[in-house]
Amino acid sequence: MYQNPNLYTTTFVVYPPRFSYSSNQHHTLEHNSKKRIRISDMEEIVNLIFHGRKLVKDLEEALPNIPNQPYLLINLCDEISRVFGNARDRLSLVVQDYGHHEPPPAMDGGGSAPEWLRSSHATDMVLHEQLAQHQHHGLEAVVGQELGGGDVEALATDVGHSSLQRTRRRKHEADRRTIRIPAPRMGNTEVPPEDGYTWRKYGQKEILGSRFPRGYYRCTHQKLYNCPAKKQVQKLDNDPNTFEVTYRGDHTCTMSSTAPSMPAPPPLEAIPIHSLPSHLPPTSSQSIHQWLSMDIKHSVVGDQYGITHHGLQTYRNQSDIGGQASSSSPTRYNLDYTGVTDLVDTMFNSGSSSNNSMELIFPQKEEKKDGEEKTD
DNA sequence: TGTATTTGACCGAG
DNA sequence: CTCGGTCAAATACA
Numbered sequence: 278m279y280q281n282p283n284l285y286t287t288t289f290v291v292y293p294p295r296f297s298y299s300s301n302q303h304h305t306l307e308h309n310s311k312k313r314i315r316i317s318d319m320e321e322i323v324n325l326i327f328h329g330r331k332l333v334k335d336l337e338e339a340l341p342n343i344p345n346q347p348y349l350l351i352n353l354c355d356e357i358s359r360v361f362g363n364a365r366d367r368l369s370l371v372v373q374d375y376g377h378h379e380p381p382p383a384m385d386g387g388g389s390a391p392e393w394l395r396s397s398h399a400t401d402m403v404l405h406e407q408l409a410q411h412q413h414h415g416l417e418a419v420v421g422q423e424l425g426g427g428d429v430e431a432l433a434t435d436v437g438h439s440s441l442q443r444t445r446r447r448k449h450e451a452d453r454r455t456i457r458i459p460a461p462r463m464g465n466t467e468v469p470p471e472d473g474y475t476w477r478k479y480g481q482k483e484i485l486g487s488r489f490p491r492g493y494y495r496c497t498h499q500k501l502y503n504c505p506a507k508k509q510v511q512k513l514d515n516d517p518n519t520f521e522v523t524y525r526g527d528h529t530c531t532m533s534s535t536a537p538s539m540p541a542p543p544p545l546e547a548i549p550i551h552s553l554p555s556h557l558p559p560t561s562s563q564s565i566h567q568w569l570s571m572d573i574k575h576s577v578v579g580d581q582y583g584i585t586h587h588g589l590q591t592y593r594n595q596s597d598i599g600g601q602a603s604s605s606s607p608t609r610y611n612l613d614y615t616g617v618t619d620l621v622d623t624m625f626n627s628g629s630s631s632n633n634s635m636e637l638i639f640p641q642k643e644e645k646k647d648g649e650e651k652t653d
Numbered sequence: 654t655g656t657a658t659t660t661g662a663c664c665g666a667g
Numbered sequence: 668c669t670c671g672g673t674c675a676a677a678t679a680c681a
Contacts, residue, residue, distance in 0.1 A: 478658055480673060493672065497657095509672090 325364035332357045355456060455523045457513070474528065476508060488514045502530035 336353045458472075476494035484491050489512035496504040505526035513519045 477656090479675095481658090481660075482671065482673095485670065491671085495673095507672095 326361070329357055329361045329364060351456075355454075359454060453523050453525050455521060458520045458522055460512075460518045460520060472522070474506070484511065487511065489517070496528060496530060498530035504528055504530035506530075 475497035477497045480493035481490050491511040494508045496506040498504045506528040507525045509523040
């Protein structure tokens with residue numbers, strides 16, 4: 278017998294594209310004829326930073342209204358830590374590439390924004406087109422772009438091949454995000470709370486040393502949209518009322534122009550609807566990510582760094598089906614980096630420490646490395 | 654009949 | 668070789 282599927286199958290799919298995207302465009306900038314930096318790598322880092330900053334902003338705004346949602350706050354904080362941690366780690370790699378005291382070269386000699394950043398705008402549309410193609414034709418690149426800070430070199434080489442050869446990347450914590458969620462107080466307490474996605478269980482396993490079995494779920498739309506998202510759910514040994522949910526892979530189905538459905542209100546315990554940007558917050562870090570991302574179209578425009586998102590197309594309805602592989606574009610939005618270039622200039626020209634760079638962007642927040650580790 | 658879950662078998666990373 | 672992760676046939680349900 279299986280448990281009430283209704284507890285798992287509410288669909289909630291509305292959000293703008295992820296701020297990170299994979300690219301098989303690996304422009305490089307020569308540096309001393311030896312050291313190179315990939316434009317796409319820096320794009321991802323910058324996107325991470327902006328996204329993290331947005332998360333913080335949203336958290337601040339929501340803070341007065343959700344003081345009684347500690348788990349939500351934890352998830353938000355974890356997500357922020359993870360995003361900045363990833364950005365920081367990647368920046369470290371870049372800094373190592375260039376040496377600790379050497380900023381990247383100014384390509385135009387003008388000493389302003391690095392070329393890789395400027396090119397972001399120029400290549401933005403291309404990147405999204407490519408992402409859509411990855412969604413449609415294969416998963417290698419999409420999977421490789423895990424926000425969790427996967428190996429940059431691995432990504433760079435993986436996407437260069439069209440073959441389906443399995444990468445030797447370890448299934449590591451790098452692409453995992455773990456959160457803990459209280460079991461529902463009412464109803465079926467054997468399943469974790471709704472997290473805004475539709476999941477299909479494909480396995481269950483007894484785990485050595487654990488009292489409770491681990492359930493394996495994948496995105497319901499895995500086949501339809503090649504969505505690689507998966508999650509594992511397991512009760513804590515020492516607290517059967519708490520689920521540990523580990524997410525792996527990002528949802529690509531929801532970025533697709535054929536995204537499955539309209540949002541449904543997540544059946545969470547009372548959260549002041551009026552306090553939240555546009556939609557009820559989900560409980561998982563990933564869904565929170567999306568929930569927060571949704572707000573970008575409302576609040577980011579015209580912010581202090583001049584980031585603007587044009588033409589966000591957040592809602593996808595069934596009429597879009599079939600457009601994925603055709604001329605119908607992937608979710609379109611343009612990131613106008615105007616004004617951001619100064620910020621990034623500062624990042625790379627203000628000193629050797631990537632810590633400094635991070636503080637410039639987000640001075641209040643203490644750096645926390647490797648945010649996906651949440652073992653206690 | 655179509656879709657989702659269960660569960661033992663299988664695969665492969667470590 | 669071990670064990671976590673996945674597959675897929677059997678089963679349950681709407």
